[in-house]
Amino acid sequence: MGTGKEVRLSKVFDPGDGRAVVVAADHGMMLGPIQGVVDLEKTLRRVVEGKPDAVLLSPGQAENAYHLFKGRRAPALLVRVDWTNTFRDRTYTLPVRETFFGAVSDPRHALKLGAQAAVTYLFLGYEDEEREARHLSLVSEYAAECARVELPLIVEPIPLGPRVTKANSAELVAIAARVAVEAGADALKVPYTGDPESFSKVVRAAAGVPVLVLGGYRALSRRDMLEVIVETIEVGGSGVVFGRNVVQSQDPASVLKDLRAIVHEGRPVREVLAGGAAPKRAKLEAQPERCSGCLICVSICSFRHEGVRDASAGRLRVEGAWPGPYELAVCTQCGNCVGACPNGALSANPSLGCIDWEEAKCDLCGACAEACPQGVVKLQGSKVKICDLCGGAPECVDWCPRGALAVVPG
Amino acid sequence: MKGRGYAGKILRLDLPEARCSVEDLEEGEARLFLGGKGLGARMLYGNLEPRVDPLSGGNILIFATSPLTGTIAPTGNRFCVVTKSPLTGTFLDSHCGGSFGVGLKEAGFDAIAISGAAEELSLLVLEDGKASLVGARNLEGMTTLETEKRVKEELGAGFKVACIGPAGERGALIAGIFSDMRAAGRGGAGAVMGSKRLKAIAARGKERVRVSDPEAFEKAAWRAHRMVRMHEVTARHLPTYGSDNILETINETGALPTRNFQEGTFESASEISGAEWRKELWVRDSGCMMCPISCAKVAKVEGGPSGASFTEGPDYESIWALGALCGVSDKGAIARANLLCDLYGIDTISAGNAVAYAMECRERGLLKEEEVGNLDLRFGNGGAMLGLVEKVSRGEGLGKLLQSGVKRASEKLCEEKGDRAFLRLAMHVKGLELPGYDPRAAQGMGLGYATSDRGGCHLRGYTAGQELLGYGGGSNPRRTEGKARLVIERQNEKAVVDSSGICFYAFFAMTLKEVRAMLEAATGFEYGSERNLEKVGERIYNLTRLFNVREGFRSEDDALPERLLGEPMPSGPAKGMVANLGPMLKEYYRLRGWDEEGVPTKEKLEELGLA
Structure with missing residues (x-):
C-alpha cells in the first residue's frame, strides 16, 4: 500500500484502534427514496452530529452534500462507484428479477469528489459463471485504478445467486472475502455470517485486510443490533458499516453513540444499553394491544428462572385464547404483596425497585399471591415467584418480538 | 431420552379395546430420525402392513412431536400427523402449529400411534403418561371450534386439543385435523381419524420439556430468535402481511394459478393482497406458541356460520385457492369460505381446487346446470364459490363427490360420462390438489x-x-x-x-447451523x-x-x-x-x-x- 492510501485509510479507520464506524447512506441509488434518505441532507446533518468515522454516498449525493464533509472534525467521505438492482425486493415497484450490476463512477471521479475511499460490490455464486467473471474484472479494474491514484478500495463481497445455499453461504462469504483481497481490496464490508465462529473464518480469509460488518435489514431492537457487532469485534472484526439502522432511526446520533461505544470503546452491550449508569429503579410496562399471545415472554421468564419452559411459572402473565385479545399483566411494584406478608419476607429492592423475597423468613402462606392484583406473584412448590427484573435487564423485554413489553423508570 | 429434549415415551393404542402399551423412545432411533416426520416415518414404515386400506383399522395414525417442541426454540410448538393418506395412498405427514404439540409432549409422549377403530365416536385423553378413551357421542357433528371449546370445558383448564370436524367424521378424503384453529390440513388425515371413530385428542401433563444443556440451549435459542427478529421476511413481511405478503409478487411473475390453472396471472390480484386484507379485514395478529413471527391473522367475518364472527387467516394458500384459483376477489366470500373449511374440518387448498375444477367443468359444458344444484358456477362468482364450499364442507349434492378430492371426482365423472376431458381438468399430483405456484x-x-x-x-x-x-x-x-x-x-x-x-x-431466517446448535444442546447428540x-x-x-x-x-x-x-x-x-x-x-x-x-x-x- 502506498502512502496516499495509508493516509486516506487513516481518515476512515481510527489509527489508535484500527476500527471504524461507517454510515451507509447510498440506498437511494439501489432502492429509490426509502425512508430516511428522502431528505438526505436533513438525515446527513443528524448523522454527522453523531460523529461517525465515515459516510458512504452515491456519486451524485456526494456532489450535493460535499459541504458536510468539510472541516477537520467532519467524517470521511466514501463514494460508491457501482450499482446493482439485487437489493430491490418485491416491496419495490420494480422488484428484481435477475441480478445485474454496473459501474456508475470510477476511482478518479470519487477522488475528485473528495472521497477517502471508493466502495464496490463483488458478487459470487452465480449459476452463470461468466457473470461472476465480469464482476471480478470490474472490481479488478477499480483496484488497478485505485492503486494508480492511491485511493483505498473497499470491496463488499456478497454471496448471491442460485448456487448459494443456506449450507454454504457462510463459507462463501469467506471465499468471496478472500477473492476480494486478492483482487486488491484495502478493506472489506461483509454481511454477518450468523455467528462468531464463521465470522472468524472470514477475518482469517481476509489476511489482515480490515473487515467491517454491514447492518442489512433494520434491527428492531438495539440489543440485537449491538450484540452482532460485539460478536464480530471479538473475533477480529474492525467495525461496522450501518445504513438503515442509522438513517432510519428517530435519533441517528444516539445510535452512533452506542456504535462508537461498542466499536471504539469496547464497552459491553449491557452497559451501553444502560447508558453507562448503574442499574436504576425500573419497572416493566406492558402494551397488551401489541401482544399476539405467543407466550415467548412467560416462557423465557420461566426458562431463565427454572431452567424449563413453563408458561405458568412466568413472573408475568399472558391470558386469552383465540381469537384474542390477550391480557398481558406485569408486576407494577404496587407493594400489595409486601403489605400482605405477615412475616416481612418481602421488601422493595432499594436499587431496582422490584420486590425481593427472603426465603428464610417465608412460611409459604400465600398471602402475597392472593394480594397481587395483577396475578403475577405466584406461590409454586416451596418458592414465591416475583419479577426480579432479571437484575435490571429483563429478558422478557428483549425476547418479545413485538415491542409489547418495555422497561420504564420506576 | 427423557430430559434430553424428548419426553422419552411412545404410546401405542390399539382400538377398540383401548389396549395401551408404552415403550421407551430408543436413543439410536432418535439420533437417526430426530422426531416429527422422521420418527413418524420410521414408526409407520416399520409397523404398517403394505397396501393396507387407509381407512381401515389396519392403518396407523401417528401424532409425533420433536426434540424442540415445547422448548424455547423459536416456533418450537409443532406436531405432525403421520399416516397412510386416503387421498393419495402415499406416505403422509401433515404439520400443525398452535400448542397441541406442547400439550402432547407435556403429557409424557414423544409420539402416539393409534391403530384399529373405536366402537363409537370417542375422545382420547392423555394426561401425565396415561391414556384413556371416553365416549364422545355428545360431540358428534360438532364443528372444530365448538369441539375444542367443549372438550376444554369438560376436562378442565390446561388441556390442548386436536380434533376433526364433521367432514372428518364422515370420512371426507380432504378432511384435516385441527387444533387452535390451525390445521394439519393436507392429505386427508382427518378422514383417517374419523375412520378410527376418534373425534378429538386432549392432552396435558405436569412434565415440562427439559433440555440436556440449558445454558447452551438458551444461547442457541437466543441466537435463533435474534435471527428471526433481524430478517426482513420474518420481521417485516410475514408479521405485517402474513403469508399473503407474496401474492402480488407471485402474480407479477406470472406464477399465480388462476381459474383452475388456465392462466398464471389474476387481474384482481391486488384486491386480495396482504395489504388489502390488513386494511380491511384483519383485526389482530395471532401467534402460535413461541412464535416470534405471528404470520397468522384474525379476520372478521360477517354472518359466519354458527355465530362465528372471526376466522383464522386466511393465509396465502387459502386466499389463493378460494380466490384467484376460482377467479374470486371478494374478500368477504373468501373469509367465509375459509371459516367454513376450518369449522367443518377440510383442507382449503383441496377445497379451492375442487370448486375451481367444478367451475371449469361447468363453463366448458361438461357439467350441466341441473348437476351443479342451483349454483351459478362461473369463475369469479364469489357467491357460487362460497355455496359450493358449503356443499363440500357438508358433503351434500355435488359436494359429496368433490369431498373425495379432484382425482377421484374426475375419475368417477370420466367413467360415468365416458369423457376423458374430466381427467384433464383435475389439477393434482398423486391425488393431492396442487398449491399456489404454477x-x-x-x-x-x-x-x-x-x-x-x-x-x-x-x-x-x-x-x-x-x-x-x-x-x-x-x-x-x-x-x-x-x-x-x-x-x-x-x-x-x-x-x-x-x-x-x-x-x-x-x-x-435461519440455517441448519442454528437448528443444529439447538438440537445438540437439547438432545446431547x-x-x-x-x-x-x-x-x-x-x-x-x-x-x-x-x-x-x-x-x-x-x-x-x-x-x-x-x-x-x-x-x-x-x-x-x-x-x-x-x-x-x-x-x-x-x-x-x-x-x-x-x-x-x-x-x-x-x-x-x-x-x-x-x-
Missing part, C-alpha cells in the same frame, strides 16, 4: 410437486423463494438446469425442519456438522420414498397434470412456457442415487443406514 412459471416447483413424498405439495421442495421471490439473489424460474439439485437440497433441509419441531417460516444433519434429512426423505415404493409408486407416478406439461401458459411473464419435467426428473433420480424407476439403490440405502 410450475410453468417456476420449473423447480414442478419438480418439487412431482417428487414430493405426499403428492402435489409446495412444502417439500420449496424453490419458489429463489425462483419467484428473489431470495438469495434468485434463480431463473424458466431454466431447468440446476433445479434437481436445488429441489433435493430443499427437500432434505425441510425434512430436518419437519423433524425438529420448528416451523418452516422461522427457518427462512453430536451431529458434528450441518452436512451430517442434512444427511438425516436425506435419510428421512429416502425412507418416505421407500414407503411409497412399497405401496407401488414408481417413476410414472412422479408426474404433473397434462395441462402443465402440454398447454403453454397463454399469457403473462411465463407466456408460452410448459413444465419441462422430463430432464429435471432424470437428473433428480441420478443425484438422489435412485434408479430410473425412482427406487433408491442398494448403495444409497446402505450409505444412509436404511438397507
